[in-house]
Amino acid sequence: MIDTGATSYLARSSGPVMAKQPSFATAAKPPTPQFSYPLPYGAILREDGVQFVVYSRSATAMRVLLYKKANDREPYRSIECNPDTNRWGDIWSVFVPGLTAGELYHFQADGPFDPDRGHRFDPHARLIDPFAKALVGEFQAGSDGVSRPPKCVVIDDHFDWQGGRHLRRPLSDTVIYEMHVRGFTRSPTSGAERPGTYLGVIEKIPYLKSLGVTAVELMPVHEFPTNESNGQKSTRGNYWGYDPMAFFAPHRGYADSAEPGAQVREFKEMVRELHAAGIEVILDVVFNHTSEGNEEGPTFTFKGLENSVYYMLNADGSYKNYSGCGNTVNSNHPIVREMIFHCLRHWVYNYHIDGFRFDLASILSRDRSGELVPNPPLVEYIAEDPMLADTKIIAEAWDAAGAYQVGSFANGRWAEWNGAYRDNVRRYWRGDLGMTGPMATRLAGSSDLYQSSGRKPYHSINFITSHDGYSLNDLVSYERKHNLANGEGNRDGDNNSYSANYGVEGPTRRVPIRRLRKRQAKNMMATLLLSQGVPMIVAGDEALRTQRGNNNAYCQDNALSWFDWRLTQRNAEMLRFSEALIALRLHQPTLRRAKFLTGASEGHGALPDVSWYGTDGETVDWNHTFHSLTCVLGTAGLDDDKARHVMILMHSGGKPQEFHAPKTVRGLTWRLAIDTIAEPPHDVFVDTPGPVLNTSQPIQMDHHTLKCYIASE
Structure with missing residues (x-):
């Protein structure tokens, strides 16, 4: 079954999915496994049983091992797949009637053990289903050399999502x-x-x-x-x-x-x-x-x-x-x-x-x-x-x-x-x-x-x-x-x-x-x-x-x-x-554009979407090896009433540095948003407006400091 969300998982069970006795447990003879379709893979819950499907090209035999409890070392039942009726191409498929959600199982496969040719079959190993939807228990150690990993659990996928879906946030x-x-x-x-x-x-x-x-x-x-x-x-x-x-x-x-x-x-x-x-x-x-x-x-x-x-x-x-x-x-x-x-x-x-x-x-x-x-x-x-x-x-x-x-x-x-x-x-x-x-x-x-x-x-x-x-x-x-x-x-x-x-x-x-x-x-x-x-x-x-x-x-x-x-x-x-x-x-x-910045503006005198400056307020010299940079992010190309110009000043040097506001921004009103050297609550302003920047005066930046300003409306 697949999860349709139409039926509440909790309504169908008083608690977690539990391992249950199959309906044939008290019968004189268990029902005979039946043939069923070879897809999809895994343990597929049907109305009257479970279909087990696994891929193996080189296996010469395949078994499904069933367990009653997570800590059982041995299965209570082993179901042999008939290669004539339970195999389609390289897919082994067997339907076992009477099983329900919560059944515990492993696969077990016979085949060649020839590592030089890539084969490592072990007829005694208990195998986790590659498509298992849940496991239970731990690895069990033993002196017999048999690998006993956690057991697979047959799962009912139904769940009440209460109308919830993917959020699809950009x-x-x-x-x-x-x-x-x-x-x-x-x-x-x-x-x-x-x-x-x-x-x-x-x-x-x-x-x-x-x-x-x-x-x-x-x-x-x-x-x-x-x-x-x-x-x-x-x-x-x-x-x-x-x-x-x-x-x-x-x-x-x-x-x-x-x-x-x-x-x-x-x-x-x-x-x-x-x-x-x-x-x-x-x-x-x-x-x-x-x-x-x-x-x-x-x-x-x-x-x-x-x-x-x-x-x-x-x-x-x-x-x-x-x-x-x-x-x-x-x-x-x-x-x-x-x-x-x-x-x-x-x-x-x-x-x-x-x-x-x-x-x-x-x-x-x-x-x-x-x-x-x-x-x-x-x-x-x-x-x-x-x-x-x-x-x-x-x-x-x-x-x-x-x-x-x-x-x-x-x-x-x-x-x-x-x-x-x-x-x-x-x-x-x-x-x-x-x-x-x-x-x-x-x-x-x-x-x-x-x-x-x-x-x-x-x-x-x-x-x-x-x-x-x-x-x-x-x-x-x-x-x-x-x-x-x-x-x-x-x-x-x-x-x-x-x-x-x-x-x-x-x-x-x-x-x-x-x-x-x-x-x-x-x-x-x-x-x-x-x-x-x-x-x-x-x-x-x-x-x-x-x-x-x-x-x-x-x-x-x-x-x-x-x-x-x-x-x-x-x-x-x-x-x-x-x-x-x-x-x-x-x-x-x-701060979260969907397109790359180009340096273009939307008209004469308007701020471009990005521009870069040195500490003197002039266009940055990229060959400069010092530690200071001013970035001005303009609203050009943004069709959003919330968009504002943003100016970021960064200084990673070990000594204080004096910055000057670029001439292109001096006609705007800038309010402080972030100052990493300031003590709280003056280190960041979101709900309340920060102090206004005097763009005609030098901006003092201490060593290892970032400041960010947002232009007012």
């Missing part, structure tokens, strides 16, 4: 908030009744509303091992979740209820409530590798069904590793491409997801031999898929094997995480020489990267920090990574983060350093929200969350990674500043 009007479902509310300081869960996120919707973000980008929610690495026990946990094992299933570890299938309902409830609050949901999806690892890893899903189709292999059967995680999904193989299409549509239709961010997306540009190719089929199909037409599609346009495609990943609808924006803004505010020009380019929307391919400023996803790297607070507090807690001898994580500590490594009581760090955090947050493009903020940066210098906290499921909600009080100044900046951006169309 990308240019979007402010993204990257967050980890568990880490957002897991801390005892959150006060959440259901901490660390999908339902816990619902409890914090009022906070998200007050912050003003328009979309949450959730770090991976596809099923992944919880206490294991590649299906095996690990001394390090798996917190981030970039280790998928079931692409169609929401992670069971973020559900409040432990009942099989509860995560499906709770995830939908979270999306429904976020949408009701006007907040879109974007998923960080990982189609570049799986948690089965390389040739030394276990077999619990794709390896045991058709290894050489699902993974890129070398001639000797070993795994190509463009992901840095042991294997690489063969995403441009037609079978895998079809699975990814079905998966994306599943999340859009059954979960009302508004967009996707594709982790290590350059892997999607590699052909079946691993070579980067122009117009890769998968990338093009995602952009053109009619089911995804209303969704946001965002690429992390690089991979772990050296591909770096920022600005050249694709065209059309694809937006990109703009790594150049991150690096240039960090270096500018750190005070590096020669960064004034690059800073101007990033502030104006990165036309150097996106204009030639026909894309727009909003195809640049601007960010200064992300989950991967320092938090904003740590970016201005540490010059060296401090990752020893990860257990890898501090070898992991980026070695060149363009950070600074301003005199002391880590926390300090020295007031001048603390003030400078706070100002630098404000400078970068202000730059992010004033830039053309789409801003992305990492959860906690608005309250100066710290990871104590750890820039790769992938395994830290503890207070190091969790949002400490006490910071919203301790750093209320930064929180208020961030809220005001977001409100300013969403109110001011001049």
